[in-house]
Structure formats: C-alpha cells, structure tokens
Amino acid sequence: MTITARQVAADVLNRSRSRDGFAAELIDDALSKVSLTAQDRRFVTQLVFGVTRRAGTLDAILKPFIHLPFHAVQPRVWDLLRLGAFQLTFLTHVPKHAAVNETVELAPYVGALKAKGFVNGVLRRVSELVTEDFTDKPGADAVAFAWEPPPPSPFPSGEGEEQRQPTPPSPLPEGKGEQARATAMLETVSDSSFSLFPSRRGLQGEPAGGSPSPEVRGDGGVGSSSAVTGGKGSYRRLARPVLPDPVADPTGYFAAAFSFPQWLANRWVERYGPAECTRLGFWFNAPPPLWIRVNKQNASRESYRAQLAGQMIEAEPGAHPQSLRFAEHHSIRDLPGYAAGDFAVQDHSSMLVASALGVEPGMRVLDACAAPGGKTTHLTELMDNRGHVTACDIEAKRLETVTTLCQRLQMKDVETVLLNEDGELPPGPFDAALVDVPCSNTGVLGRRPEVRWRLKPNEFEHLIRLQTRLLILAAERVKPGGAVVYSTCSIEPDENEGVVKAVCRGMRSLSLEAEHSSAPGRPSDGGYWARLRKAK
C-alpha cells in the first residue's frame, strides 16, 4: 500500500508527542522506511516542523470551534486538527479544499474513523476563519505569518544596503549508509545543540527532508527565513478576533500569535519588550539559514567560495573569517569538498566560540563538553592542526561523531574521553579550556521546534547548577595564566552572565576578560560566550 506525505507526517507527530525523540530524527527515521518523492519528503518535513513550531497558534485558532474539553479529543485526532489548521493558515500553496479533505481522510488511518465528521466540521470552520488578507499590523484577528525581506536594493552589490537572501535548511543525503546519514544529520545541527532532552540514540538533527519548495509562502517558505534584520513582519488576517488583543495583553498575544508557551512569553516580553519579541518570534518560526565554516587547513574562504561559484552555488561571507552562508538549501554531502573535509557545518555564532579562546599551535586544550565536535575541530584548525585537544563528553554515541568529524576534516591530535556518570574531567593541567555546556537551547528554538514546548521553567535550576559545576571543574584544570571560554546556545541571562558572575565570585583566581551575546537572527543563532583568565 502506498503511503502519503500527510500519513507519514501524522505518524511522526504522534511519535514526537510521546517524546520518542526529536522531530528531526523521527522524520529521518520515518523517511528511511518509506518511498516518497523528493517533493513529498520536503512536504513531510514542512508539515512536521510547521505543526510543531506553530502548535500554540494552531490551538488558539482551533479552540473556538471545539466545544469539548481538551482531553476529550483523542491525541491523534488533535494532531489531525493541527495538521489541517496548519495547512489552511500557513501554506498558501495548498488549496483549502485539499487541506480539509486530505486531512479528514487521515482519520481512519490514525484509527479514528468515527472522528471524520468532527475533523471535517472543525476544519471547515477554520477555513472560513482564515482570510486571504495579509497585513503588517498585529491584531487580535491577525496571526504572525512570515517575515518579508526588504525589497531588492536598487544599488549594485556593495553600494547599497546589504541584501539578505533567504536560506532554508539543508536536506540530508538520501539513501546513504546509516552512519553517514547520522553524521551528516548531526553536522547539520548547530554545534551547540545538546538540549535538556537528549535522545537515547544520541542523534538530534535538522529537517531530514529539506526545505519546502521555493514557491511556498509562509511557514517554512523561502520568504520566511531571511535574517530578521530588514523588512517587516506580515500577519494573516482572520475573519474575526480569536487571539488576545496585542495592546491590552501583549504577552498573551505573543504566546498565541507567535506560538510560544505562556511562561516563556512572560519572560521575554518583560525582558525584551513587544517589538523585540516580535522580531524573535518571526525568526524562531522560520527555518534557520545554513552556514558553513571553511576548513582553513584546506582552503581559504575566498578560494572555496570561488569553487562554489563555479558550480553556480551562491554563498555570502559572514563576519567570522571562515564563515559562509548559503543563499539556498543544499544537500551538504553534494557540496564540493565534503569528503575532502573542506568545510564543517556550523552556525555563525558557534564559530565565534572557539575563536574566543585564543589558542595557538602547540597548546594542550580541554574541551569539556565536546560532542558532536563542531568546536573541537575548530580548535584544532585554529592551532593549525599542531595542538592537542582532550575532547570529553558523557554521551558515548555523540562522542563517536567527534571522531568521525575529525576524520573527515583531517584533524589530528584529538583524544576523546568518555566521562562517567559523575562527569569528572581528566586532571590536566591544560593551557586552555572550552566549556560549551548543555543548556536550555533558547537561542536555537528555530532549529529545534519541539524545545519550546518541552522546556519547563523549573528545569533552569538544575541546568544552572550543572553549568556552574562544569565551569568550575574545567577552570580548576587550567594552568595559571590560561584562558577558559564558557559558552551556551541560550539567551537566558541566568544561564550566561549569571553563571559566569557566580563562578568568578567563588573562584578568586578567575577574572572575566571578555564576553559576547549573539542575538537570534543577528545574523543567526542566539548564544553567549565569556572568556575568563586564570591569575598567574
């Protein structure tokens, strides 16, 4: 029996809801077992990522038409309602009748034949609610749709305002060996990707099916993934107000229209204000761009960029001297020089971290939380492949990817150390240490659509205790005069400056030398690093 993209998406949403792994790895797993066209594979990814990201908004749109308590609707039926509402609200390339009918037809597939009429009734009401009007103004009758990039500059390149091109995520290779697929998947993730919810298989990744087709407007569409710096947000009008009023209740509106849990909306609106939250909301609801770090042992950024240009592949240099950002999605393994190790996939903000440590050839460096190895390999590159890195982690499977990545990038002198449960680090002493701690991931919510729903406010206390402990343990192993870089992919000050200040207060031999916060979307992932110096 042939299976459809919507059926695969419904199955993945079901597994994801039961926390059976991350959406990206579940998609990859599901797609490896079915035969779908490339376009359908992309559609699966778009549906799963979109429904997961936008679940809060979809529920706000659906609830006025459901006169039953939440728990009276079977979870798989709720998934279908979200799937249908997502297509109706955020996918302009899916005709409304197809969004309703095809979704209703999924009811027997998910074992809910009797719910067909219910799903049909609710989705028809949603289809009447969602209008064809778009506005640049938020309102109780307007859901956050997509960020519209600024119009093309009238100036030739280099003379006018910087033009930002949208960059959907890269698809994974298809039909390759499992290890290769796993490695490529891990490599497509921001290196600071460990979250509160590690998979038992240790794999977390980017969308497996790649980005949606370019004509798609809206969630996951090309127009929505441009860096949210120029341009303006567009909102899709509803036939009547069903969301909180943005003026009277800015946090309620942000939570519902941009799809964030209320506790996070409260935190962010209080910290950043509604305008910055709007920017963050659009950024985190769009597919993140693909960045690579050119391996400076193999090629200069310009020579690699010229190689890309020779294959008609467009990539812009970023502020980090090794960084390139792609204008379109690409299969990573099909980019020139993949097997030869000419580049590593790494987000721009992650590249800043290893560079902040100021390593030199010949140094012995501790990488306390190393897997999957994005920063380990950067450290060895920065030491011209003439240093020694002790790369530690508590996850065996993830640690294997450090070795695989070192092999592909031809990085020498990296020793991996699997830490036991208590996480005791090797004694050292080391010339320098990097502590890229597990964190809440609030700087990378666009890459990890489920994290905003799985993260709970009471988890910060545990995380901060772990982060503090790891920083102290690493700092103790650094020689007098040596540097320690502490980093996260969080934008929460208590995981960033808060930890650093507390450790500096407790360890008098440490002083803060420099720190940097990357704001999400400027130009890419959110995150933080601080360099501490040990007294001589």
Ligand SMILES: C[S@@+](CC[C@H](N)C(=O)[O-])C[C@H]1O[C@@H](n2cnc3c(N)ncnc32)[C@H](O)[C@@H]1O
């Ligand atoms: C943010 S990720 C590191 C990313 C990595 N530095 C890179 O750039 O590819 C955090 C890592 O910390 C590891 N970890 C969690 N608890 C740890 C502990 N107690 N000691 C060492 N590593 C730990 C996780 O397994 C995860 O791989």
